[in-house]
Amino acid sequence: MAISNKDIRRVFVSLILLLLVVVAFLIIQPIVLSIFAGLILAYVFSPVYKIIYRTIHARNTAATIMCLLVCLIILVPLWFTIPAIVQQVFDLFNLSQNIDFSQIVNKFFPSSSAEFNEKLTTIIIQFTGNMASAIFSYFIGLLQSLPSLLLNLAVILFVFFFSLRDQENLKEFVSGISPFRKDKEAILVNRFKDITSSIIYGYIIVGILQGLALGLGLLIFGVKSALTLTILGIFASMLPMIGPWFVWIPVTIGMLISGNVGMAMIFAAYCILFVSTIDNVLRPYIVSRKTGVSSVVVLVGMIGGLVVFNIMGLILGPLILAYLVLFLKAYKDGTLSDMFSSTE
Numbered sequence: 001m002a003i004s005n006k007d008i009r010r011v012f013v014s015l016i017l018l019l020l021v022v023v024a025f026l027i028i029q030p031i032v033l034s035i036f037a038g039l040i041l042a043y044v045f046s047p048v049y050k051i052i053y054r055t056i057h058a059r060n061t062a063a064t065i066m067c068l069l070v071c072l073i074i075l076v077p078l079w080f081t082i083p084a085i086v087q088q089v090f091d092l093f094n095l096s097q098n099i100d101f102s103q104i105v106n107k108f109f110p111s112s113s114a115e116f117n118e119k120l121t122t123i124i125i126q127f128t129g130n131m132a133s134a135i136f137s138y139f140i141g142l143l144q145s146l147p148s149l150l151l152n153l154a155v156i157l158f159v160f161f162f163s164l165r166d167q168e169n170l171k172e173f174v175s176g177i178s179p180f181r182k183d184k185e186a187i188l189v190n191r192f193k194d195i196t197s198s199i200i201y202g203y204i205i206v207g208i209l210q211g212l213a214l215g216l217g218l219l220i221f222g223v224k225s226a227l228t229l230t231i232l233g234i235f236a237s238m239l240p241m242i243g244p245w246f247v248w249i250p251v252t253i254g255m256l257i258s259g260n261v262g263m264a265m266i267f268a269a270y271c272i273l274f275v276s277t278i279d280n281v282l283r284p285y286i287v288s289r290k291t292g293v294s295s296v297v298v299l300v301g302m303i304g305g306l307v308v309f310n311i312m313g314l315i316l317g318p319l320i321l322a323y324l325v326l327f328l329k330a331y332k333d334g335t336l337s338d339m340f341s342s343t344e
Contacts, residue, residue: 033312034152038159040315041070042167044200049164063165067157075153085227101125104257195322202283203298204315207238210278214244217275221267223251237279238314239302240295244275297321 028035042049045066053062102121109117163170180188211234218226218233229247236246248271255264298318305317 031152031155033309033316034155035159036316037152037312038156039163040200041156041160042163043196044205045070045160046164046167059165063161066164067161070157070160081227085231091225101128107257191326192323195326196319199298199318199322200315203238203240203302203318206279206282208234209282210237210244210275211235213275213278214248214271217248217267217270218251221255221263235314240299242299243279244271248275294325297325 025032048069049062049066052065053059056062101124102117105117105121105124109120211230214233214237215226215230218229223229229251233244233247236242237244248268252264252268252271255261255267298321301318301321302314303317305313305315305320307313309316
């Protein structure tokens, strides 16, 4: 069969488009995670933006107000807490070098052999030393990359502003280039919304609230390095099947060892009755029961995403895996091909 000029032009245009896509990706690759961060922030704060826009009827002003609000919510607390957190990391590092772990092990395992206690003490010392060194190195790396962080922050705010202001145009553009049939596209969009809300609100936002509740308890009970432990508690609360107990149980044990038995009991009761129940109360109201996102998928996605994408991986990892599972289920049910528009 002869190749027509129309076929040649079609192949040529396709090659040019592919080349432009590759070059464009190379251009935005250094800031692609910041772009995703801006889009995710726009998704999270979109309901608030719509309320403001309905009130003042000015897109630019409403988006600007939202940028200022995000700066107040995120940047201002970081500005005041980062120096304290850095100092507490130094204190934890020094504390880990001076704790007599052998005495603690002997208290908990008084009937064990000396060889067992010695090996366990060595393992604990190595573990705590590695953890403290890793946290210390991470903060040093953050300080060294401050100019890059500021640039990425500017990109996030830029994407956040225009994603909010032009969200309707963005939806129309994505819908226009979508290969899916319009009836199936509406179903997919709803499923994507359910999955995204389940992960962002159900795990990330609820985890932040749970970690902050733990931090409030740490401050009330006068626990040292409360800010650093609060940050650790927030990350632990985001992870399914882990939770804030990862922080408050060791803190309670530390109180018991130091002789503050009454305070330890009250603190443990606060964490059990209040902190550990926040997700059970809030998550059913936030997460749609129709999503069916497995906790295993979320946990694996967060851990793998954290390794691949750094902090943004906590959101991107489980989202990518959840979307993949959605398409795999459609393939298994034999409905995947029905989602795409037929070509003439």
